[in-house]
Amino acid sequence: MEKTLGILGGMGPMATADLFKKIVSLTKADCDNDHIRVYIDSNARIPDRTQAILYGGESPLPYMLESAKKLEAIGADCLIMPCNTAHYYYDELTKAVHIPFLHLIEEAAKCVPEGRHPGLLATSATAQTGLYARAVEKYGFELVVPDEEHQALCMDCIHQVKAGQTPDRAVFGSIMQNLRDRGADIFIMGCTEIPLIFEWLDLKDDAIDATEALAKAAIRFCGKEVRE
Template sequence: MREHRMLGVLGGMGPLASAEFMRRLTLLTPAERDQDHIPAVLWSDPRVPDRTAARIAGGEDPLPALLRGIRGLEAAGAGAIAIPCNTAHGWFEGMQAATRLPILHIVDAAADELARLGVPRGTIGVMGTAGTLAMRLYQVRLASRGYECLVPTEAEMAELVTPAIAEVKRNRIRDSYAPLAEAARHLTARGARAVVLGCTEIPLGIAAGPALPFPVCDTIDALARAAIGWARA
């Protein structure tokens, strides 16, 4: 591996999702020995202000904290940046404008993962934070790839998705499975061919119970595969 192919991971949003990203990055990398793995440095800063609150409730702007992390990763020698937080991509343009390093976009990674799962276009479901869905991060970016996005109803968000994400952040992962699985089933009942787990806490909850009987796009795995592709290019 060439020395300059160091991956920078801008994490802490939340900490468990960032740790899981590092685990999946390791497990998905074809390797026979330590030296075959991808050099990576994780900047895990849970002090970044809440992204959903910033976008829909007038909360503190997270961009200064995100840029602080990017500067730290630059100083550490990163050659590209992965951000295992979907909602943080609402500030993607501001972050990318502040660095010469390429930032791997998690929605593009999800689109590639959907194609790998045999769903290259069509109607899909997207679960995520209220902030991610309000910013239409998936709806807008995936339209050019031939996807139409269904999202949970306001009631499903309030009763199922948002509380389940909060359970993961409290480290009560098993309690999040049932509501997340129910929300995903509602999306497939309305015509989704696959469901994107568009918050990096959601795959942790879904993994805590039986596998769902339809294609599921894990955005932690999707971003890890994109990072591996970048490092091996």
């Protein structure tokens, strides 16, 4: 039975659009009617997750709870959320609804190939709270994170994307090189702005796109086939 999908979005809007685009492009469909019905609540007023988690800023949880409940009320059979850092609040969100809520980070962790050493490209909050470290550890991997200097540069690049700006290739390249120097041989795009950086800079490095992993999981959950 086909299911309707709800996207708890807005964190940020461009990342939400990227997820929806990937759902559409990755769904095996011959016409419009073959696609999934999708409800999107892109609430850009949700407070910054990193500011809340690390620096005591306003909590985004009440806003996310409102969005999740709204999506369930209008008929979503399943929820997804294109923001890695927001999964810090995943348990509270799942308790507030009565429908399945696919986990972005878990879907990405499943994609790490055997024998590889994943390096994380993500917000400081995602890195420091261990969201990815715990997820990949379940599959037998040890996560590599940037040093403090390059993590700060990664945050700068993410903020540039949110402002509609393309990060400097050399700066972003230095972050990836720092991860390589620390033992990584594959990257996890662990912030939903990171795939946009790869796209805009036309990067071909071996990497796991968490947004794409979530899109594929949502397509399958909703009863459709993934276009390979």
